Amino acid sequence: MTIRLYDTSARQIREFTPLTQGCVSIYLCGATVQAAPHIGHIRSGLNFDIMRRWFTYRGYQVTFVRNVTDIDDKIINKSAEQGRPWWAIGYQNERAFNDAYDALGCLPPSYEPRATGHVPEMIEMMRGLIERGHAYAAEGNVYFDVRSFPEYLALSNQSLENLQEAGDVDTGKRDPRDFAMWKASKPGEPSWETPWGRGRPGWHLECSAMAHRYLGQAFDIHGGGIDLIFPHHENEIAQAKAFGDDFANFWVHNHWVTMSGEKMSKSLGNSVLVSEMVKKWRPIVLRYYLGTPHYRSTIEYSEEALREAESAFARIEGFVQRVTEKAGKTVEPAAEVPPAFAEAMDDDLGVPQALAIVHTTVRQGNSALTADDKESAVARLAEVRAMLGVLGLDPLDEQWSAGGDRGEDLHGVVDSLVRLVLEQRQAARARKDYGTADAIRDQLQQSGLVIEDTPSGPRWELGSR
Secondary structure, eight states: OOOEEEETTTTEEEEOOOSSTTEEEEEEEEEETTSOOBHHHHHHHHHHHHHHHHHHHTTOEEEEEEEEEOOSHHHHHHHHHHTSOHHHHHHHHHHHHHHHHHHTTOOOOSBOOBGGGGHHHHHHHHHHHHHTTSEEEETTEEEEOGGGOTTTTTTTTOOGGGOOOOSOOOSOOSSTTOEEEEEEOOTTSOOBOOTTOSEEEOHHHHHHHHHHHHHOSEEEEEEEEGGGIIIIIHHHHHHHHHHTOOEEEEEEEEOOEEETTEEOOGGGTOOOBHHHHHHHSOHHHHHHHHHSSOTTSOEEOOHHHHHHHHHHHHHHHHHHHHHHHHHTSOOOOOSSOOHHHHHHHHBTOOHHHHHHHHHHHHHHHHHHHHTTOHHHHHHHHHHHHHHHHHHTOOTTSHHHHTTTSTHHHHHHHHHHHHHHHHHHHHHHHHTTOHHHHHHHHHHHHHTTEEEEEETTEEEEEEOOO
16 A cells, blocks of 8 residues: 655655654645635535545544734735724634634644744744845845845755746845845734744744644655745745654645636635535535545646536435335445445546546446345445545535534534425325326426435435436
């Protein structure tokens, strides 16, 4: 068993060997909490949740750190626009992010540090970098000297000569491409005391300091969206390695969710908030939609694509329900996933290929049901549940079956209404009014429901819409 991952820094798939035997350490750049999350934000959390689950299945003890950036330019700008304290905006949106992660079935991180809680670690790192000649203070700001670090831009494969001036407008830079680690205090902005005067942290410094604090000088995997490769991750590497850390052994990046070919972002006005999406779609369906494409592929958002995901998951869920009813009890997941599923997941988290094995097993199970082969159907369900568990998509898991899926409340209401209609259909059949019975069935099917007559009575499930 060897897990392979695409390493952005190597620009190729590499065999994964943990730095500490039996353990995996992951740092994921989490939310910047200036606004509520859209589905593009949550995709990253889902992708790395699946990675974490797979490492756990393979027997590793996983330490998963997902930070919260609760102070930066965007949050301060929102505070000025709304006339609200920066910390109130940050806390409200941090809760919204956690609600979204929870709704879509992401496991809680091992640690979830906030940037504002780690200013002492940032000061320590800046002091060390200044002492080593990699940073300097100017007019209350602290800048990283990019020319002092020869490996700068290796991750993004750029040339320093072609690099434009860093976006900071602060004065006192020795080189316009140097980036700010600490920003001098300005009127009305939050600030903290440092040896170089009051100010606030720069975005890049926050993650370098928090990764060092929770995962030490070296850790296995640093993750995030591809838009973070430059400048954020590039600057993290410069700070951490110049400070003396080995930092991340692998760099893993997920791609975007797009609309009309553009990255989903609030600045483009094309975001789709998770809080609104879960009102229209069952959260487990949203997880299927966002989590099953390969993490390095783009997802082009559309209602049609979501309907296709809903139909595909309904086929899986329908099989789970039918075999559970046939068995008369809950069928426990198999101890191991099928070898072909494991092979796909080991190969750079090949979820699409792994999902194909799920659907193949479902078809085999349905064939067994048709042949009244209960033993084979139950065996296939055990395999399906094992595979779905790795993907966080097992409909019988407590996350979804015990009310974690917010669509369950609506499902219960629909179930009651459908059963009333089915009782009318049964009454029509009993009095041999087959025309009325067929008309009721057809109307239900036009509403997106599939009706199946079984020895124990009619049952329904969602079909394609």
